[in-house]
Amino acid sequence: MTTEKPAVQRVLLKLSGEALMGDDAYGINRETILRMANEVAEVSKLGVEVAVVIGGGNIFRGMAGGAAGMDRATADYMGMLATVMNSLALADTMNNIGLTARVMSAISIEQVVEPYVRPKALQYLEEGKVVVFAAGTGNPFFTTDTAAALRGAEIGAQLVLKATKVDGVYTADPKKDPSATRYDKLTFDEAIAKNLGIMDATAFALCRDQKLPIKVFSIFKPGALKRVVMGEDEGTLVYI
Numbered sequence: 001m002t003t004e005k006p007a008v009q010r011v012l013l014k015l016s017g018e019a020l021m022g023d024d025a026y027g028i029n030r031e032t033i034l035r036m037a038n039e040v041a042e043v044s045k046l047g048v049e050v051a052v053v054i055g056g057g058n059i060f061r062g063m064a065g066g067a068a069g070m071d072r073a074t075a076d077y078m079g080m081l082a083t084v085m086n087s088l089a090l091a092d093t094m095n096n097i098g099l100t101a102r103v104m105s106a107i108s109i110e111q112v113v114e115p116y117v118r119p120k121a122l123q124y125l126e127e128g129k130v131v132v133f134a135a136g137t138g139n140p141f142f143t144t145d146t147a148a149a150l151r152g153a154e155i156g157a158q159l160v161l162k163a164t165k166v167d168g169v170y171t172a173d174p175k176k177d178p179s180a181t182r183y184d185k186l187t188f189d190e191a192i193a194k195n196l197g198i199m200d201a202t203a204f205a206l207c208r209d210q211k212l213p214i215k216v217f218s219i220f221k222p223g224a225l226k227r228v229v230m231g232e233d234e235g236t237l238v239y240i
């Protein structure tokens with residue numbers, strides 16, 4: 001039996017919407033969502049309280065809609081609705097594998113999901129339920145990364161975990177510049193000053209002001225989430 005203890009007690013996990021596609025062209029890949037749910041179950045069983053924010057890029061991205069001539073705010077609301085679909089799918093998958101998950105939405109669609117109410121979210125977390133925050137911040141012109149920073153600060157998470165398509169923060173976008181190298185850790189000021197595109201500046205600034213560190217790691221690497229919550233060397237830490 002292992003006596004290892006998690007390094008954190010409460011976390012906010014940001015899951016990439018785009019990664020949900022798996023190898024499909026769009027939408028939700030069954031195998032990928034199940035794998036994500038299982039990874040969350042693994043850390044939840046360790047006693048870590050997990051809240052999740054999931055993106056919507058696999059279904060709709062406001063920027064793209066805006067670029068195609070659509071009113072940007074309208075396109076962003078469509079993006080937020082996309083995150084609601086992903087949140088429902090994720091919570092459903094979690095419930096199927098024995099977790100108890102609750103979805104809370106930042107925009108009111110009460111027939112579909114309950115509204116975000118902070119004390120209720122805290123109660124669920126204390127009860128060991130996984131809370132999935134849907135509809136981002138509820139405001140256009142923001143991203144789900146910023147929603148993750150905001151909700152992370154609100155629930156008093158010790159760490160924001162950004163599970164994304166790359167295994168950490170690089171000196172430049174590794175998808176565009178193959179010579180880019182990965183940081184083990186860097187400060188918020190460095191990340192903002194160097195305009196590192198892994199997260200938007202609003203999310204970085206919010207976390208910096210709240211002294212809420214962010215760990216960036218790969219969603220495709222099996223066991224990475226557990227390694228992060230156990231405090232093992234994985235991904236990149238962005239700290240104050």
Ligand SMILES: Nc1ncnc2c1ncn2[C@@H]1O[C@H](COP(=O)(O)OP(=O)(O)O)[C@@H](O)[C@H]1O
Pocket residue numbers: 015016017018019055057145163164165166168169170171172173174175196197198199
């Ligand atoms: N300095 C950087 N370090 C790492 N990744 C970067 C960097 N700059 C840009 N990126 C890109 O950011 C992407 C992750 O951000 P984003 O598209 O918002 O992901 P997500 O869908 O996970 O929210 C990566 O796939 C990577 O190509």
Ligand SMILES: O=c1ccn([C@@H]2O[C@H](COP(=O)(O)OP(=O)(O)O)[C@@H](O)[C@H]2O)c(=O)[nH]1
Pocket residue numbers: 015016017018019054055056057058060061062063075076077078079080082083135136137138139140141142143144145147
């Ligand atoms: O607070 C928010 C969060 C999200 N969105 C919209 O929802 C889309 C999907 O979220 P995001 O791009 O952050 O998802 P991911 O990158 O994880 O796929 C965004 O492009 C925005 O259009 C928004 O308007 N406000």
